[in-house]
Amino acid sequence: MRILVVDDELPARERLKQLLDELEDCDVVGEAANGQQALQLSQQLQPDVVLLDVRMPGLSGIEVAQHFNSLESPPAVIFATAYDEYAVDAFESEAIGYLLKPVRKEKLARALRHAGRVSSGRLRQLQQHSAAPEPRRAHICARLGEHLRLIPVVDIRYFLADQKFTTIKHRNGMDLIDESLKDLSGEFGDEFIRVHRNALVAEKFIDRIERDAQGQYRIYLRDSEETLPISRRHASAVLRRVRGMKE
16 A cells, blocks of 8 residues: 655654554655645655645645545545544544544554545535634646646636536636536635626636626726626626725
8 A cells, every 4th residue: 555644743744654664565655744745746656545634834634635636546535633522523424534643553554444535525524514624725726637736716817617617717827627616606705706607706806897888797807808797697796796895
């Protein structure tokens, strides 16, 4: 079993590696001190299992696991957590592999035997029900073959749904993801406005709204020649929100 160890604290990584050395059929192929490194090494090393700290600076463990799910063949994930008993109950209720720190060898061995891939829905539920919820994601993950590209949310101009995929337009170009606008709106609704059933626009990139001769409202984006239509259904809410931004 090929294992990647991820924890921002060196003593925690060393303890996990020591315990894994004492277990049969376990090969530590790498270690990472943060979420960015975890994603990079997972692509390079293709581990079977990732032992993943929940609380880390930058990308949290839950965020990293969400990004893993963008891969065609994601690794199995076991979370390591110092959460209190109520948060651990949330892990158990979602049938997600977890280890409570300090990690014990017998529990590590059991978790490895039952390691499984974590669905996006279970991760969202864990995030909502945990006694110590994680902050909103700072990145959106796009998959390019077996590689992942992290796109900072602050760089995203808009999301545009088209059949089964969603286009992300950002400062550095355009990418496709398979997340729904409904989920994106629920997660980033404080920063993005639903202007059409197929479009979410970042408030910070809205320059102005104009109405054409046919009565169609359109959003003009900052530093861009692009415009996006506002549907009649969403026009009143969009206008109220944009006016509120300027007051």
